[in-house]
Amino acid sequence: MSHSKLLNLLNLSTLPSDLPKLLEEPITLLKGADEKDYQILQKNGLKKIKDLIEIKNLEKIRQDIDMITLEKLVTTARIIKSLSQEEPLGKKVVIAGLDAAGKTTIIRTILEPLTYKPGNEKPTPGVDNKQLDLFGFDVNIWDLGGQAIFRSEYTEKDPERHFGFTNLFIYVIDIQAPKRFKEAFEYLKRIVAIFKHLEEEPYCLILIHKSDPDYNQKDIKKRTSEIIEEAKKILSGFNLSFHNTSIYDRGSLFLAFSRGIRELSLVKQLLIGILTTFLEKIKATYLGLYNKTGICLAETMAIDELLKNFTINVILGEELGIFPAEASKLILSLKDGTFCIIERIDLERERFYLAWKGGENPEALIGPPLIEEIKPWITNFLV
Numbered sequence: 001m002s003h004s005k006l007l008n009l010l011n012l013s014t015l016p017s018d019l020p021k022l023l024e025e026p027i028t029l030l031k032g033a034d035e036k037d038y039q040i041l042q043k044n045g046l047k048k049i050k051d052l053i054e055i056k057n058l059e060k061i062r063q064d065i066d067m068i069t070l071e072k073l074v075t076t077a078r079i080i081k082s083l084s085q086e087e088p089l090g091k092k093v094v095i096a097g098l099d100a101a102g103k104t105t106i107i108r109t110i111l112e113p114l115t116y117k118p119g120n121e122k123p124t125p126g127v128d129n130k131q132l133d134l135f136g137f138d139v140n141i142w143d144l145g146g147q148a149i150f151r152s153e154y155t156e157k158d159p160e161r162h163f164g165f166t167n168l169f170i171y172v173i174d175i176q177a178p179k180r181f182k183e184a185f186e187y188l189k190r191i192v193a194i195f196k197h198l199e200e201e202p203y204c205l206i207l208i209h210k211s212d213p214d215y216n217q218k219d220i221k222k223r224t225s226e227i228i229e230e231a232k233k234i235l236s237g238f239n240l241s242f243h244n245t246s247i248y249d250r251g252s253l254f255l256a257f258s259r260g261i262r263e264l265s266l267v268k269q270l271l272i273g274i275l276t277t278f279l280e281k282i283k284a285t286y287l288g289l290y291n292k293t294g295i296c297l298a299e300t301m302a303i304d305e306l307l308k309n310f311t312i313n314v315i316l317g318e319e320l321g322i323f324p325a326e327a328s329k330l331i332l333s334l335k336d337g338t339f340c341i342i343e344r345i346d347l348e349r350e351r352f353y354l355a356w357k358g359g360e361n362p363e364a365l366i367g368p369p370l371i372e373e374i375k376p377w378i379t380n381f382l383v
């Protein structure tokens with residue numbers, strides 16, 4: 001399916017059966033640039049499609065060519081490479097942590113946002129696999145039940161199967177169980193040793209979970225610094241981010257998960273670039289693209305947490321009928337007195353939302369032109 005979508009990005013009428021050969025073809029086969037751009041790139045030694053995958057003198061080229069144009073070509077080249085590889089296209093997300101840290105609750109809250117009511121989850125016996133379909137790519141989520149007997153099974157008996165080919169690693173620590181921090185760090189150390197052994201370098205999300213709004217905030221602050229300090233040591237060399245999360249603040253889970261999911265994406269940089277260009281055009285202060293389950297797929301800098309949280313709730317509410325069916329756009333005021341705009345966009349198979357704040361003309365519909373620009377990328381290549 002993704003293979004056929006690739007054609008939209010190429011100046012070709014049929015796709016060659018031997019995809020890796022495409023990488024040897026001239027860059028003019030890629031759509032999205034004009035004669036002048038191709039010449040600039042060729043002058044800089046970028047002749048074949050494969051040359052675009054790792055550009056060495058990027059800073060110099062950037063002075064002569066529009067960033068978005070370049071990013072489009074590079075992204076297409078990376079997509080071809082990714083589709084050419086033998087390894088499965090799906091992405092693997094591993095979520096681990098001690099028993100009762102909240103892993104299963106987190107995953108179900110995100111995957112079943114409209115129907116799941118967190119309650120008493122039974123301990124997960126062994127591994128629970130769940131699938132998330134993001135625009136034609138399978139994201140396989142491995143929820144590793146955290147009871148001690150299973151923990152040693154993953155780390156001792158079959159580490160390759162559980163931790164090999166991990167694209168995103170989520171580690172959940174229960175902030176309300178400080179007596180178990182030591183055990184949680186020990187387990188994390190064992191997993192990190194396996195990643196190093198397997199030469200895997202997944203992006204790591206550390207969820208400092210059960211940071212409930214009504215829990216003692218002083219304790220949360222103190223324990224959070226403690227966890228960050230220790231986890232940074234254990235995970236030194238890995239790309240990682242920390243998030244205080246709680247099921248009583250659903251937005252916090254979506255924010256953290258979105259951060260991780262975006263790391264899986266080949267078109268991440270490109271989308272950020274396109275959104276930033278639009279942001280400047282409409283003089284907004286924030287612009288974000290969300291899918292219909294409230295996952296933020298891309299956003300500009302200067303992240304506005306209040307707006308994001310609000311957007312996620314509106315989107316989830318929309319699916320429950322809060323967003324009027326006939327309106328494609330809502331102008332809403334936020335708790336801090338400012339207003340934001342949420343626009344719904346329907347593509348063939350998917351529904352998206354754009355949220356932005358500020359801007360000169362709140363009545364303008366920016367979705368249609370923006371979506372024209374990003375459509376070939378989001379319908380199938382987002383992950």
Ligand SMILES: Nc1nc2c(ncn2[C@@H]2O[C@H](COP(=O)(O)OP(=O)(O)O)[C@@H](O)[C@H]2O)c(=O)[nH]1
Pocket residue numbers: 097098099100101102103104105106118119120121122123124146209210211212245246247248
């Ligand atoms: N207070 C609080 N409890 C939570 C939170 N997330 C999960 N829980 C509870 O923690 C318990 C263990 O959750 P579970 O998802 O089974 O943990 P797992 O063993 O890591 O999969 C359940 O009773 C959940 O309802 C949270 O954010 N705050």
Ligand SMILES: [Mg+2]
Pocket residue numbers: 103104105121122123124143145146
């Ligand atoms: Mg579980």
